[in-house]
Amino acid sequence: MATVGNVLWFILGGGILALFWIIVGILCYITIIGIPVGKACFEFAKLSAFPYGKEII
Numbered sequence: 001m002a003t004v005g006n007v008l009w010f011i012l013g014g015g016i017l018a019l020f021w022i023i024v025g026i027l028c029y030i031t032i033i034g035i036p037v038g039k040a041c042f043e044f045a046k047l048s049a050f051p052y053g054k055e056i057i
Helices: 002-028 035-049
Strands: none
Touching (some): 002 035
8 A cells, every 4th residue: 555655645745845845855964964964855855755664753
């Protein structure tokens, strides 16, 4: 069931949201101070692309 939810989520807007987080993460990697924020942005991108069946810790 999580696979169906993930596919529907990705098609209906999760892919665009993940792309946004990836772009923001790349922009954060430009400065040394922004690298930790950039890493967090990439984690948000993974979570926003396929959220079902994951746990936030």
